[in-house]
Amino acid sequence: MITLKEVWKIFSPDPQATLSAARQDDIDGKTLKQQSATIAVRNVDLAVTPGELLCVMGLSGCGKSTLIRLVNRLLTPTSGQVLIGDSDIGRLNTAQLRRLRSQDIGMVFQSHGLIGHLSVRDNVALPLEIQRIPRHQREDRADELLQRTGLGGLGDRNVSSLSGGMQQRVGLARALAADPGILLMDEPFSALDPLIRRELQDEFGRLSRDLGKTTLFITHDVEEAFRIADRVALMRAGRIVQLGKPQELVDAPADDYVARFVEPYRTTPEQPPLRMVQ
C-alpha cells in the first residue's frame, strides 16, 4: 500500500517561498521562471491499494518521474506525507530508509541503470548484495529470477553485451530479486521498439499479477497504460487531473485534456488528436 497525502515537490532555490505563494494560487508562469522554480508535483493525493497496478500517465515533463522518486525518497517532498503501509517514510532514519529500499521496494528505470562492469547475475543480485546476503544464496536467487524473466543461461554474460530489451529484463529481475512488496516502474519500456515493448508489457502484466505486487507504473503511452493497468491516473503540470479505471476515463473524461488523451479509445472522435509533444 502506497499513500501520498498532499504531496508537493518544488525545484527552486527557495522552495518554501514558492510553495506558500503557490498554495495561495499567487504565482504565475512568469514569476516561476524568474525564480527559476519548477512546481514538478502539485498537491497530489494518491493511494495504490495492495496488489493493484496503478499507471500514472502524462506528457513528458509533467512530473511523473518526480512523483515516483518521492515514493522511495530518492527525492524529498517539499511538503506532504508519503506512507508505505502505515509508516511515514519521512520519519525513517537513514538505516531504516535503506532497509526499506533494499527489502520492500523494487525499482525499474527507463535508462535501466545497470552496472556495466558486472555480469548479468551480479547485477540482478545487487539488492541482495546490499543486504549482505551470502554469495551462494544470492546467486541461486538471481538465477531463479533470470529463469523467470526469460534470461535463463545468460547469468555470466556482461550486461553491456545485451540488447535493450534484454537489459530491461535484467532491470526487472533486479527489481524482483529481494522479493519486495512494491514495484516502482519509471517508463521501463518506453525506449524499446514496439514489438519488444508489447511482448514485455504482456509478460510484465502477468508476472506482476501472479506475484501480487503493489505496482506504481509510469508511462506516457495511453496504449501501454490501458493494456496493463487496473487504474489510471492522468497527470498534467504536476497535478492529477483524473483517477479511475480505464473505462471510466473513456466514458467520463474530466476535461478536454483527458478526452484528447483517451481519444483513440472513443467510438466517435470529437476532438483533433492530442499531440504527444508539448
Added chain:
Amino acid sequence: MTAVGMETDVSTTERSDAIRQFSGRGSQYYVQAFHRIGEGRGRIGSFNPAAALLGPIWFGARRLWAAFWPILVIELLAWIVISVGLSGGANRESLQRADRLATLAESRQAQAAAATQRDPESAMTQSLAESAAALTKERDEAYAAADRASSSAWQILLLGIGGLVIVRAGVGIVATPLLERRFRTWRLLGDSAPTGLSLRGAIAATALMALVVPISALGFSGHLMPALASVPANPDWHSMTAAFLDGAMKTFSEQVAPAAGVMTGTINGALWLMETLLAATPWPVVMTIILALAWQIAGFRVFLLTVVALAYLALLGFWDKSMQTVALLGTAALISIGLGIPLGIACGYHRRLARLVRPALDFMQTMPAFVYLIPVIALFGIGKPSGIIATVFFGIPPVVRLTALGISNVPENVREAATAFGATRAFLLFRVDLPIAMPSIMAGVSQTILMCLSMVVIASLIGAPGLGEDVLRALQYAAQGQGLLAGLAILVCAVVLDRIVQGKAAR
C-alpha cells in the same frame, strides 16, 4: 510584378535601411557593396578606399578589433622598415663600428711605434705591429661596408614604402567583406547590438597608432630618448621584496620545523623499506621477482620487454643505480598515488573543492621544478626526503585530475539505481564509482609514475642518488656517450614500470 518579386523588393528595401543604420558613414557605398557581396560577386570591385587610407584606424572605427590587431602589427613592421631606411639604414650601425675600429687601430699603431723605438727586434713589437695592421684592415673594410649600407638605405626605404602600400591595398580589399560579415551577425543580434560605426573605437585606434608607430620608428632609428629606450625597472623594489620573502620563508620554516621533521621521518621510513626491497636484496632475487611479476600481471610480451630491459641495466652496470632510482622515485610515486586518489575522489564528489584544487594543480605543473626546490630545501634540507617531496609535488596532478574526471563521469542513472536499492555511500564508492572510474584512474596512475621518473635528474641535484647523478655528471663533463646511456637507463625503468602497471589495468 509577381508576389515573389514584390516580396524580394520589400526585403531589399528593408535590408538597405538596415545597412544604412548599421554603417552610418558612407552608407550609399555599403548598400551597393553589401548587395554585390550578397550576390556572390564579392571581392572584386568592393575595394574600400576609406579603409585603405585610414588603415587600422578604420578597423577600430568599425569595431573590427579581431582584424585591427594583426593589421596593426603588420603595419608596424612596414613603418619600422621605413624609419630604418630614413635614418640611413644599416649605415648608422656599421659607421659606428668602423669609428670604434678606427680609434682602436690608431692606439694600437701608436703602441707599435713606441715599441719599435724601444726594441725593434722583440716578439712583443712584432705582434703589436701585426695586430695594428689587422685592425687597420678591418677598419677599412668596415668603412667600405658602411658606404655600401648607405647606398642600400634607399632600397630599404623603398621596401618599407612598398610594404606599406601592399598592406593598405590588402586592407582595402578585405575590409568590406569583413564588415559585411559583421553586418550579418548584427542583424541576427537585433537592433540593440552595437552598430558598425563607433566614435570611441576610432579614437582608441587613433590613440594606439599615435603611441605605437612614432615610438617604434624613433626606437629603430636610434633617436629615442633614454627614458623610453629602457624599461623603468626599480632594482630596489626587487631586492626589497626578495629580502622580505627570505625573511618570511625563514620564519615559516622555523615554525613548521617539527612537522617537517615528522614528515621527513615518515618518508625516510617508507624509503628505507623500498630500498631494502630493491637495492639491498641480492640482485638475482629482485630480478626473478620483477620478471615473475611482469609475466603474471602483464603477460608474455611485457615479460620479454622486461628481460631485455633488465639485461641492459645489468650488463651496462646500471643495476645498483637504477634500483636506487626506482626505490626513490617509486616511493615518491606511491606517495603521490596514495594522496592523489583520495583527493581526486573528493574532487569528483565536490565541485567546490575541485574548483579550489584545480588552480593549485595547474600551479604545481607549470611552476618549473627548480623553483619549488627552493622552499623544499629550506624546509627539509638537502637529501633524499627533499627529492621525494619535490617529486610528489610534480607528480601528483595527473592522478588527482584523472581520478576526479573518472568519478564525475560515472553515469548519474547508475548511481541512482544503486541508491534506490539501498546502497550506502561506501557501497556506492567501492562497488559502483571506483570500478567505473578505474580506467581513468589507472591512466592517471601511469602518468604520475612517468612524471615522477622524469624528475630523476632534478632530484639528484639536491642529493638524491641514482641514475640522475650519471646524467648530471655527463652534463658537467660533456660526456655525451655516458649521458645517453644513463638517459636510456632511466627510460628503460620508466617503460617497464608503466607497462607492468598498465598490464594490471588491462585485466
